[in-house]
Amino acid sequence: MFRNQYDTDVTTWSPAGRLFQVEYAMEAVKQGSAAIGLRSKTHVVLACVNKAQSELSSHQRKIFKVDDHIGVAIAGLTADGRVLSRYMRSECINYSFTYESPLPVGRLVVQLADKAQVCTQRSWKRPYGVGLLVAGLDESGAHLYYNCPSGNYFEYQAFAIGSRSQAAKTYLERRFESFNDSSRDELVKDALIAVRETLQGETLKSSICTVAVVGINEDGTNEPFHILDQDAVQKLIDAFEIVKEPATEAPAAAEPEGADGAGASDAAQDPPAPAAADEGAAPMEI
């Protein structure tokens, strides 16, 4: 009876100046499990929460390597995300064929945004239902971008997308000012804490998150974009002691930073480790 008259195709404006189909596509990004990105002067870290579709299936991959210097984390329709990451890979490989050098991140992001924008202006198309956090290096340093289904793109110091990403954003907003001078490991730690914030009660384990890094090492060589392996992530979770104690609640979220150097004592971390090992044997781990 009160059905929206203005949302049946992408090219129809509402009298209020809105494009409902585009907004719905942006809504799809919020449905996906969370993805987080944060950047220092030299490094970018991407992290995401892995959710399996059913008890019997494995989760879908949400972080993709595009090239040695670029990677993406997605939230929303994974299928659309894979199509877009394939596009990005081919743009990168074509650029390096022609110029024998890596495609500047900002340019890839603009090309990607233009591709998404076209879908908002064609009656026979639909917008991509996926948000992408693009992390990369180029001659102007490390970059983190967010690409939206609307065709907009933004550069960020730190950002989170997907379900319950607001909790991660709140954490990042509190901390982002120090990120620029953070070390690689501090960034990874903050990424893991931000991931934890989105979990809502669930314990943080390496089996439910993926972390990826790209950056410039201290000796000037590049650390190519790569996804950290699960054991390494679990070790970091244990070392950073960022699994919430059942006793200490939300206000203590920032505590681990206070107890920075306390990496050695992980007595409290013993229980999660075997649990993680169980989870590690999940079916069809990719």
Place this chain on the structure above:
Amino acid sequence: MQRGRSDVEELAEDESGEELLLSSDRSRQAHITSSSSAEASLRLAFAKFQSTVSAHSPMESNQAKPSLLASESDSQRTLSPYVTGTSVVALKYKDGILMAADMGGSYGSTLRYKSMSRMTPVGKHSLLGASGEISDFQEICKYLDELILHDSMWDDGNSLGPKEVHNYLTRVMYNRRNKFDPFWNSLVLGGVKKGEKYLGMVSMIGLSFVDDHVATGFGNHLARPILRDEWREDLSFEDGVKLLEKCMRVLLYRDRSAVNKLQIAKITEEGVTISQPYSLKTFWGFTAFNNPTAGAEGS
């Protein structure tokens, strides 16, 4: 693009985003020949291309026999160069790259043009020198102007350096050679970006390499040996210019296409400077010059 290629080919090229490589239309292109099928004409073109490459004189005529020119008059290719420039010599020195080229433009063996500038800056970090067909060089310059324009229009703090331009040129040259319609040039690309000196060459068939000193054409035979003996990594600007002048003087004496009017270009972190044209001091009174063929077989 009216050049008698099949639609499939055109599509494939458009998809690879290289359409800009195709849109040349030059007046000096000669008509090529053909038999009925496209395949046969390709084979023919290949045979002609090879014979042209092996021919030494630039004006050696490779006009196809009229009997073979029956159809496919729309297929146009460069069969031989018309107005050519001779050697380019370049070397790395302490602060960057030095490059020298004379200003002659030969119409076959006629020294027809005397103010052909054959070196040009490409963007902020690169310097291009060319020998061979002058019109092809001008066409290449058009591509590069467009390339640099589009690159700088991003205005994002990234810019194409000499390595990128060199690789781009290699792709362009190789692409054209594979169409059996090569750009008839040897290109020298030098540059400095972020303290990194770069010097490379591309030939007309898309062969490319980098080195501390390079020379095209006759320079490869006459200047490179001198450079191998005398080039040093920490050459000062003055010594670099002296070395280049020594090479250019030898070329002037021994290369009939060389003219005594040359420019020297310099590229450093600060940018490109191309000198005003000037001449070298010569002495033609050596007895060996009086009767050069004396003692040669048959003289």
